[in-house]
Amino acid sequence: MAGDISTAVELHDELIISLGRERICYRHPENDGYIIKIEQDKGARRASMNDKELEGYRLLQQEVTDLSFVSRCHGYVDTTRGRGLLCDCIRDHDNAVSRTIWDIIVHEENCDIDAVLTTARKLCDLLMSGRIWLFDLNPKNIALKRLADGGFKAYVIDLKGRSENKELIPVSRYIEYFSLKKLQRRSEQLLARIEDYHQRREELRKLDI
Ligand SMILES: Nc1ncnc2c1ncn2[C@@H]1O[C@H](COP(=O)(O)OP(=O)(O)O)[C@@H](O)[C@H]1O
Ligand SMILES: [Mg+2]
Numbered sequence: 001m002a003g004d005i006s007t008a009v010e011l012h013d014e015l016i017i018s019l020g021r022e023r024i025c026y027r028h029p030e031n032d033g034y035i036i037k038i039e040q041d042k043g044a045r046r047a048s049m050n051d052k053e054l055e056g057y058r059l060l061q062q063e064v065t066d067l068s069f070v071s072r073c074h075g076y077v078d079t080t081r082g083r084g085l086l087c088d089c090i091r092d093h094d095n096a097v098s099r100t101i102w103d104i105i106v107h108e109e110n111c112d113i114d115a116v117l118t119t120a121r122k123l124c125d126l127l128m129s130g131r132i133w134l135f136d137l138n139p140k141n142i143a144l145k146r147l148a149d150g151g152f153k154a155y156v157i158d159l160k161g162r163s164e165n166k167e168l169i170p171v172s173r174y175i176e177y178f179s180l181k182k183l184q185r186r187s188e189q190l191l192a193r194i195e196d197y198h199q200r201r202e203e204l205r206k207l208d209i
Contacts, residue, residue, distance in 0.1 A: 022160075038079065054073050056161065064132055102139040128187065131176060135161060
Protein backbone atom coordinates (compact mmCIF):
# COMPACT_ATOMS: atom_id res chain seq x y z
CA MET A 1 0.00 0.00 0.00
CA ALA A 2 1.47 3.34 -1.04
CA GLY A 3 2.71 5.39 1.89
CA ASP A 4 2.36 2.54 4.37
CA ILE A 5 5.64 2.51 6.25
CA SER A 6 4.62 -0.22 8.68
CA THR A 7 6.08 -2.80 6.28
CA ALA A 8 9.23 -0.79 5.57
CA VAL A 9 12.53 -2.33 6.62
CA GLU A 10 13.87 -0.34 9.53
CA LEU A 11 17.38 0.94 8.86
CA HIS A 12 19.68 2.74 11.29
CA ASP A 13 23.31 3.87 11.36
CA GLU A 14 24.64 0.79 13.16
CA LEU A 15 23.67 -1.28 10.13
CA ILE A 16 25.90 0.70 7.78
CA ILE A 17 28.63 -1.42 6.19
CA SER A 18 30.12 1.30 4.07
CA LEU A 19 29.53 4.66 2.45
CA GLY A 20 30.23 4.32 -1.24
CA ARG A 21 30.70 7.29 -3.51
CA GLU A 22 27.06 7.09 -4.62
CA ARG A 23 25.27 4.84 -2.16
CA ILE A 24 25.15 3.78 1.48
CA CYS A 25 25.29 0.05 1.99
CA TYR A 26 23.37 -1.38 4.99
CA ARG A 27 23.16 -4.86 6.45
CA HIS A 28 19.58 -6.14 6.31
CA PRO A 29 18.36 -6.05 9.94
CA GLU A 30 16.42 -9.33 9.72
CA ASN A 31 18.35 -11.38 7.20
CA ASP A 32 22.13 -11.54 7.21
CA GLY A 33 22.14 -12.92 3.65
CA TYR A 34 21.22 -9.50 2.27
CA ILE A 35 22.45 -5.94 2.06
CA ILE A 36 20.38 -2.89 1.06
CA LYS A 37 21.83 -0.04 -1.02
CA ILE A 38 20.30 3.40 -0.50
CA GLU A 39 21.18 6.26 -2.82
CA GLN A 40 22.79 9.32 -1.30
CA ASP A 41 21.22 12.66 -2.06
CA LYS A 42 20.50 12.11 -5.74
CA GLY A 43 20.24 15.30 -7.80
CA ALA A 44 17.00 15.63 -9.76
CA ARG A 45 18.50 15.07 -13.19
CA ARG A 46 20.85 12.25 -12.37
CA ALA A 47 20.01 8.70 -13.30
CA SER A 48 19.36 6.39 -10.38
CA MET A 49 22.42 4.31 -9.51
CA ASN A 50 20.22 1.55 -8.14
CA ASP A 51 18.23 1.49 -11.41
CA LYS A 52 21.51 1.24 -13.31
CA GLU A 53 22.73 -1.59 -11.15
CA LEU A 54 19.48 -3.55 -11.42
CA GLU A 55 19.53 -3.09 -15.19
CA GLY A 56 23.18 -4.20 -15.27
CA TYR A 57 22.35 -7.28 -13.24
CA ARG A 58 19.44 -8.17 -15.55
CA LEU A 59 21.64 -7.80 -18.62
CA LEU A 60 24.18 -10.14 -17.04
CA GLN A 61 21.45 -12.66 -16.22
CA GLN A 62 20.53 -12.78 -19.91
CA GLU A 63 24.13 -13.30 -20.99
CA VAL A 64 25.69 -15.50 -18.34
CA THR A 65 24.37 -18.67 -16.75
CA ASP A 66 26.82 -18.94 -13.85
CA LEU A 67 26.56 -15.78 -11.75
CA SER A 68 28.44 -17.17 -8.75
CA PHE A 69 31.04 -14.37 -8.97
CA VAL A 70 28.62 -11.45 -8.46
CA SER A 71 26.46 -10.22 -5.63
CA ARG A 72 23.00 -10.97 -7.03
CA CYS A 73 20.31 -8.26 -7.03
CA HIS A 74 16.78 -9.04 -5.91
CA GLY A 75 14.91 -5.81 -6.71
CA TYR A 76 13.60 -3.00 -4.55
CA VAL A 77 12.51 -2.90 -0.92
CA ASP A 78 10.89 -0.06 1.00
CA THR A 79 12.89 1.07 4.00
CA THR A 80 12.63 3.81 6.59
CA ARG A 81 15.45 5.54 4.67
CA GLY A 82 13.78 5.36 1.29
CA ARG A 83 13.65 2.78 -1.45
CA GLY A 84 16.64 0.47 -1.44
CA LEU A 85 18.12 -2.18 -3.70
CA LEU A 86 18.27 -5.62 -2.08
CA CYS A 87 21.37 -7.66 -2.96
CA ASP A 88 23.23 -10.68 -1.61
CA CYS A 89 25.58 -9.89 1.23
CA ILE A 90 29.02 -11.38 0.66
CA ARG A 91 30.25 -12.97 3.88
CA ASP A 92 33.42 -14.77 4.96
CA HIS A 93 33.48 -18.39 6.13
CA ASP A 94 32.99 -17.13 9.71
CA ASN A 95 30.00 -14.99 8.64
CA ALA A 96 31.82 -11.63 8.94
CA VAL A 97 30.83 -9.25 6.12
CA SER A 98 33.54 -9.62 3.48
CA ARG A 99 35.78 -6.67 2.80
CA THR A 100 36.66 -5.13 -0.53
CA ILE A 101 40.07 -5.50 -2.18
CA TRP A 102 40.70 -1.85 -1.27
CA ASP A 103 39.88 -2.41 2.43
CA ILE A 104 42.16 -5.44 2.57
CA ILE A 105 45.22 -4.09 0.73
CA VAL A 106 45.12 -0.57 2.20
CA HIS A 107 43.78 -1.14 5.72
CA GLU A 108 44.89 -4.61 6.78
CA GLU A 109 48.35 -4.70 8.27
CA ASN A 110 49.36 -8.22 7.32
CA CYS A 111 47.41 -8.85 4.19
CA ASP A 112 48.50 -11.70 1.95
CA ILE A 113 49.08 -9.61 -1.18
CA ASP A 114 50.02 -12.63 -3.29
CA ALA A 115 46.74 -14.35 -2.42
CA VAL A 116 44.84 -11.14 -3.28
CA LEU A 117 46.62 -10.89 -6.64
CA THR A 118 46.03 -14.56 -7.44
CA THR A 119 42.32 -14.21 -6.63
CA ALA A 120 41.93 -11.01 -8.67
CA ARG A 121 43.75 -12.64 -11.60
CA LYS A 122 41.40 -15.62 -11.41
CA LEU A 123 38.37 -13.30 -11.55
CA CYS A 124 39.82 -11.44 -14.56
CA ASP A 125 40.51 -14.75 -16.36
CA LEU A 126 36.95 -15.88 -15.70
CA LEU A 127 35.54 -12.63 -17.12
CA MET A 128 37.74 -12.86 -20.21
CA SER A 129 37.17 -16.54 -20.93
CA GLY A 130 33.41 -16.14 -20.40
CA ARG A 131 33.26 -12.95 -22.52
CA ILE A 132 31.62 -11.21 -19.56
CA TRP A 133 31.71 -7.49 -20.18
CA LEU A 134 32.24 -6.03 -16.73
CA PHE A 135 34.73 -3.21 -17.10
CA ASP A 136 34.37 -1.35 -13.80
CA LEU A 137 37.08 -3.41 -12.12
CA ASN A 138 37.78 -1.08 -9.26
CA PRO A 139 39.30 -2.44 -5.99
CA LYS A 140 36.37 -0.91 -4.08
CA ASN A 141 33.84 -2.75 -6.25
CA ILE A 142 35.19 -6.26 -5.66
CA ALA A 143 34.70 -8.07 -2.34
CA LEU A 144 36.93 -10.94 -1.28
CA LYS A 145 35.25 -13.69 0.66
CA ARG A 146 37.71 -15.28 3.09
CA LEU A 147 37.56 -19.06 2.86
CA ALA A 148 38.23 -21.49 5.69
CA ASP A 149 41.51 -22.61 4.05
CA GLY A 150 42.91 -19.05 4.15
CA GLY A 151 42.25 -18.33 0.47
CA PHE A 152 39.81 -15.86 -1.06
CA LYS A 153 36.98 -15.88 -3.58
CA ALA A 154 36.23 -12.68 -5.50
CA TYR A 155 32.76 -11.20 -6.06
CA VAL A 156 31.84 -8.16 -8.13
CA ILE A 157 29.58 -6.14 -5.81
CA ASP A 158 28.85 -3.06 -7.94
CA LEU A 159 27.25 -3.73 -11.32
CA LYS A 160 26.01 -0.25 -12.20
CA GLY A 161 28.71 0.16 -14.89
CA ARG A 162 27.40 -2.80 -16.89
CA SER A 163 24.27 -1.06 -18.19
CA GLU A 164 26.38 1.76 -19.61
CA ASN A 165 27.93 -0.76 -21.98
CA LYS A 166 24.72 -2.23 -23.36
CA GLU A 167 25.99 -1.86 -26.89
CA LEU A 168 28.78 -4.29 -26.09
CA ILE A 169 26.55 -7.33 -26.13
CA PRO A 170 28.64 -9.51 -28.46
CA VAL A 171 26.49 -9.33 -31.58
CA SER A 172 29.51 -9.60 -33.83
CA ARG A 173 33.09 -10.85 -33.72
CA TYR A 174 34.25 -7.30 -34.37
CA ILE A 175 32.64 -5.95 -31.21
CA GLU A 176 33.82 -8.96 -29.25
CA TYR A 177 37.42 -8.34 -30.30
CA PHE A 178 37.44 -4.76 -29.01
CA SER A 179 35.51 -5.64 -25.87
CA LEU A 180 38.05 -8.32 -25.08
CA LYS A 181 40.91 -5.86 -25.60
CA LYS A 182 39.21 -3.42 -23.25
CA LEU A 183 38.65 -6.11 -20.63
CA GLN A 184 42.29 -7.12 -20.94
CA ARG A 185 43.40 -3.53 -20.31
CA ARG A 186 41.05 -3.13 -17.35
CA SER A 187 42.28 -6.41 -15.88
CA GLU A 188 45.92 -5.38 -16.18
CA GLN A 189 45.03 -2.02 -14.66
CA LEU A 190 43.30 -3.71 -11.71
CA LEU A 191 46.33 -5.93 -10.98
CA ALA A 192 48.74 -2.99 -11.29
CA ARG A 193 46.56 -0.89 -8.97
CA ILE A 194 46.43 -3.63 -6.36
CA GLU A 195 50.24 -3.67 -6.21
CA ASP A 196 50.51 0.11 -6.27
CA TYR A 197 47.84 0.77 -3.60
CA HIS A 198 49.32 -1.90 -1.37
CA GLN A 199 52.76 -0.31 -1.59
CA ARG A 200 51.30 3.15 -0.86
CA ARG A 201 48.92 1.92 1.86
CA GLU A 202 50.27 4.20 4.65
CA GLU A 203 49.72 7.31 2.58
CA LEU A 204 46.33 6.14 1.22
CA ARG A 205 45.05 5.21 4.67
CA LYS A 206 45.30 8.85 5.72
CA LEU A 207 43.14 9.96 2.78
CA ASP A 208 40.51 7.31 3.39
CA ILE A 209 38.08 8.36 6.06
N1 LIG B 1 27.03 -7.27 -1.68
C1 LIG B 1 27.82 -6.68 -0.79
N2 LIG B 1 28.34 -7.37 0.25
C2 LIG B 1 29.15 -6.75 1.15
N3 LIG B 1 29.48 -5.44 1.10
C3 LIG B 1 29.00 -4.68 0.08
C4 LIG B 1 28.15 -5.27 -0.91
N4 LIG B 1 27.81 -4.31 -1.79
C5 LIG B 1 28.42 -3.18 -1.39
N5 LIG B 1 29.15 -3.39 -0.26
C6 LIG B 1 29.96 -2.36 0.45
O1 LIG B 1 29.39 -1.07 0.19
C7 LIG B 1 30.31 -0.25 -0.55
C8 LIG B 1 29.55 0.61 -1.54
O2 LIG B 1 28.83 -0.20 -2.45
P1 LIG B 1 28.76 0.11 -4.00
O3 LIG B 1 27.76 -0.77 -4.59
O4 LIG B 1 30.13 0.04 -4.61
O5 LIG B 1 28.22 1.62 -4.00
P2 LIG B 1 28.60 2.92 -4.88
O6 LIG B 1 27.58 2.97 -5.95
O7 LIG B 1 28.50 4.05 -3.92
O8 LIG B 1 30.00 2.74 -5.42
C9 LIG B 1 31.30 -1.23 -1.16
O9 LIG B 1 32.56 -0.65 -1.43
C10 LIG B 1 31.38 -2.30 -0.07
O10 LIG B 1 32.22 -1.87 0.99
MG1 LIG C 1 31.09 1.21 -6.05
